[in-house]
Amino acid sequence: MAKRPDHSEKADAELSFEDALAQVESVIEAIESGEIGLEKSLTEYERGVRLIKRCRDVLATAEQRIEMLSKDLKPVGKGEPD
Amino acid sequence: MAAPKRVVAPSPQTGNVPWTVSHLAGEIDGALRRGISGPVRVVGEVSGFRDRTHWYFDLKDADAVVNCVMFASAARRVQPPIRDGEQVIVKGRVEFYSKGGKVSFILDSLERAGEGALDRAFRELSAALKSQGYFEIERKKALPRFPKRIAVITSRSAAALQDVINTRDRRCPAVGLVLVDVPVQGPDAAPSIAKAIELVSKHRDRLGIEAAILTRGGGSKEDLWCFNERAVAEAIFRCEIPLVAAIGHETDTTIAELVADERCATPTQAAMRLIPDKVELARQLDSTLRRLGSALTRSAQTAERNGSVLSHRLVAGILARTRRSQRSITDLELRLERLKPQAVHARMIARLEAASHRLHRAVEAAADIDIARIAAGLEQSVRAAIRDRLATLDSTDKHLTAVAPIRVLERGFSITLDSTGKLVRKIGDVKTGDRLQTRVADGAIESTVGGLAPNRKPSKARPDATQPGLF
Numbered sequence: 001m002a003k004r005p006d007h008s009e010k011a012d013a014e015l016s017f018e019d020a021l022a023q024v025e026s027v028i029e030a031i032e033s034g035e036i037g038l039e040k041s042l043t044e045y046e047r048g049v050r051l052i053k054r055c056r057d058v059l060a061t062a063e064q065r066i067e068m069l070s071k072d073l074k075p076v077g078k079g080e081p082d
Numbered sequence: 083m084a085a086p087k088r089v090v091a092p093s094p095q096t097g098n099v100p101w102t103v104s105h106l107a108g109e110i111d112g113a114l115r116r117g118i119s120g121p122v123r124v125v126g127e128v129s130g131f132r133d134r135t136h137w138y139f140d141l142k143d144a145d146a147v148v149n150c151v152m153f154a155s156a157a158r159r160v161q162p163p164i165r166d167g168e169q170v171i172v173k174g175r176v177e178f179y180s181k182g183g184k185v186s187f188i189l190d191s192l193e194r195a196g197e198g199a200l201d202r203a204f205r206e207l208s209a210a211l212k213s214q215g216y217f218e219i220e221r222k223k224a225l226p227r228f229p230k231r232i233a234v235i236t237s238r239s240a241a242a243l244q245d246v247i248n249t250r251d252r253r254c255p256a257v258g259l260v261l262v263d264v265p266v267q268g269p270d271a272a273p274s275i276a277k278a279i280e281l282v283s284k285h286r287d288r289l290g291i292e293a294a295i296l297t298r299g300g301g302s303k304e305d306l307w308c309f310n311e312r313a314v315a316e317a318i319f320r321c322e323i324p325l326v327a328a329i330g331h332e333t334d335t336t337i338a339e340l341v342a343d344e345r346c347a348t349p350t351q352a353a354m355r356l357i358p359d360k361v362e363l364a365r366q367l368d369s370t371l372r373r374l375g376s377a378l379t380r381s382a383q384t385a386e387r388n389g390s391v392l393s394h395r396l397v398a399g400i401l402a403r404t405r406r407s408q409r410s411i412t413d414l415e416l417r418l419e420r421l422k423p424q425a426v427h428a429r430m431i432a433r434l435e436a437a438s439h440r441l442h443r444a445v446e447a448a449a450d451i452d453i454a455r456i457a458a459g460l461e462q463s464v465r466a467a468i469r470d471r472l473a474t475l476d477s478t479d480k481h482l483t484a485v486a487p488i489r490v491l492e493r494g495f496s497i498t499l500d501s502t503g504k505l506v507r508k509i510g511d512v513k514t515g516d517r518l519q520t521r522v523a524d525g526a527i528e529s530t531v532g533g534l535a536p537n538r539k540p541s542k543a544r545p546d547a548t549q550p551g552l553f
Contacts, residue, residue, distance in 0.1 A: 017228035017363075024370050031377040038385040041378055048374040055367050058228065059360050063255035066247060068238070069262045069282075069289075 012051055017058040020051045027051070107180035114185065118176045124148070124187070125195055128168045133157075139164075141172065141187065150174075152189040158269060160192050161307045162203060169195040200303055204310050208337055211312075216319050222343040223324040228358050229292035231258040233282045233323075235275065238263040242297045242328070242349035249353035254360045260291060266298040271308035275338075279317035279325070286323050293324045293356050296338060297349040300331040309336035318342055328352040372440060491523040509534045 015023065027048040031041045095101065101109070126141035126148070137152040150172065157163075164170060174189040194200055208217075215221065236243050238261055250257055262282060264274040275296070282294055296318070298306070308314065309329045318325055318341040327342035328349050339345040346352040491497070498506040501517045512518065512531050520527040 016230070018226060021227075021366075021370070024374065028370070028373050028377050031374070031381050034381060034384055038381060041381040045374060045378040049371070052367055052371050052374070056364075059254075059256060059363055059367075061256035063251075064231075064258035067258065067260045069233070069260055069278075 007047060009050060012047065013054055015051070015054060017055050020054045020058075024048045024051045024055075104180065107178060107183075111178040111180065114176050114178055121173050121175055121190065123171060123173045125169065125171045128164050128166055128170055131164060131166050133163065137164075139166075141170070148187050149184055150187045150189055152192060156190055156192075159304075161269060161304055162200070162311075164192065164194075171195050200307065200310075204337065207310065207312055207315070208340065211315055211319075211337065211341065216315060216341050225324045225326070225344060225356060226292050228363070229257060229356060231260060231290045231292060232356055233260045233262055233289070233291045233294040235262045235264060235278050235282065235294060235296045236298060236349075237266045240266060240297075240299060242299045245349040246295060246297065246353040249350050250357050253354065253357045254363075256360070257357050258290075260289060267301060267305040267308060272311035272313050275308060276311075276313040276317035279314070279321050283317075283321040283323060291323060293326070294321065295349070295352045295356060296325060296327045296329070296342065297352055298329050299349070300334070303334075306330045306334055306336055309338040311337075314338050315341045324356075326352045326355055368436075375440070491521065496527075497521045509536055 012020065012023070027044045030036055030044055031048075036044065124141060126143050129140040129142050129147070131137065131139040135154050137150075137154075137157045139150050139152075140147045141150050142148070152160075152172075171193050172187070172189045173191045174187050177186050177188055178184075179186045211217065234243060234246050236246075243261065247259065250259055262278045264278045265271045266275070279294070279296070282289070282291055286292070296309075298309070306329060309327075315337050318327070318338055324343045326344045326346055327336075327339040328346040328351060329336045329339055332347040344352075344355060346355055498518055498520045500506055500512055501519075504511070506512055506518065512534070514531050514533055516531045518529050518531060520529060
């Protein structure tokens with residue numbers, strides 16, 4: 001019980017694609033290791049499903065505009081979105 | 083038609099009037115212009131180079147020296163500046179500089195001859211940077227798998243930029259691009275590029291930039307030279323985010339590319355290296371979801387084998403909850419579809435659905451096996467119990483039917499049955515001529531109904547009054 005990373009739904013929903021995928025990998029490992037009980041496996045499984053959904057959300061993000069970095073370092077949209 | 087006044091026809095000296103110095107100078111200039119008409123190309127070695135806005139140097143070979151002047155407007159095009167000892171090929175006109183009394187070669191252009199200074203400068207700088215560890219593989223940063231935003235450092239008018247944008251649109255429009263517009267050739271290019279890299283690195287968090295592409299299309303060695311400048315190399319070396327470089331054609335190698343975390347042959351390849359293919363990623367997510375499902379199924383099976391008492395309930399719980407997960411994934415799919423109705427998404431969703439179903443079935447199967455086993459056990463024990471009770475009932479019944487009526491008959495009562503074996507209870511059950519069988523204690527008496535004689539006072543309340551208290 002050294003540290004307890006934040007695995008709340010809110011925290012998971014803010015993970016980057018890469019981080020979320022890495023978390024799913026560790027969830028799979030934890031379940032496969034058999035060291036956690038079935039009950040814990042179930043909650044971990046649900047978290048894994050949630051993280052995969054998070055990844056799909058990232059994938060489905062709407063088309064991003066091409067921005068230009070202005071002189072004062074503010075990215076500005078190059079034309080309005082469609 | 084430069085200086086037409088001085089281009090005078092040969093005017094042989096007449097009489098004893100001496101020429102002025104100016105006149106002689108004019109004559110020399112005219113003679114030179116007539117004698118060496120038009121631009122000439124000369125190869126030689128640079129010596130005594132002086133940069134005084136305009137360039138002044140001597141061009142020499144083993145036996146001769148000529149003064150050269152290159153005005154700033156022409157000198158600006160030569161990158162990097164020449165140095166003493168370089169072999170150059172110059173093009174220009176010969177003039178007599180009357181104020182200095184010297185013949186000067188006025189240069190319009192200058193190119194390096196053979197393996198000249200550019201190659202040497204490249205060799206020297208790359209050797210120096212190599213010794214400082216600039217090219218070490220160990221210090222190169224890993225590229226992110228899914229950068230949310232990428233800085234594209236190039237000229238906004240470059241074809242390279244369009245290649246990057248097209249690749250982004252094709253592979254994953256969710257990745258944002260931030261163009262950092264810089265000149266990609268000429269004397270301002272190197273400092274601008276270096277500054278752009280520094281700014282992107284410094285403000286990466288605020289700008290949300292996770293990687294950078296430094297790119298430029300093909301060009302001459304001189305055009306690409308800015309990417310061989312130390313300032314650019316140092317900026318890339320210090321850059322805190324992964325940088326992919328694709329400069330010029332595949333055959334060109336620049337120092338910027340050697341220092342970069344990854345080198346690509348073309349702008350398109352650089353973009354592909356950093357921008358993931360969303361179809362590929364969706365496939366990967368499917369397989370991850372499958373693995374997750376089978377991990378849980380195996381975990382449940384193991385618990386089952388180990389005879390966990392609670393596991394039946396848990397497996398049922400897994401079943402219920404995976405159904406819920408399935409539903410929420412379906413909701414998500416619907417949302418996805420509304421968001422992006424393209425074919426790619428349709429394929430992604432179909433795959434996701436298939437994977438979800440497989441997962442669902444796998445878990446369900448695991449749960450079903452379990453429940454079937456319990457049910458089979460239960461059924462067996464219930465069957466056994468029922469069999470026991472049936473057997474008991476049966477023997478009781480036999481006992482009753484066998485024993486009880488006989489005692490009654492022994493007491494003198496009898497039972498009358500009609501021809502179909504039905505018990506005769508009242509005269510309405512039979513009619514004259516019917517065959518009857520009357521059972522007594524030791525056998526049966528066959529008879530025929532001769533007549534019917536109802537009681538005088540039939541009572542509905544006690545229809546069996548003639549045989550009261552049989553049992």
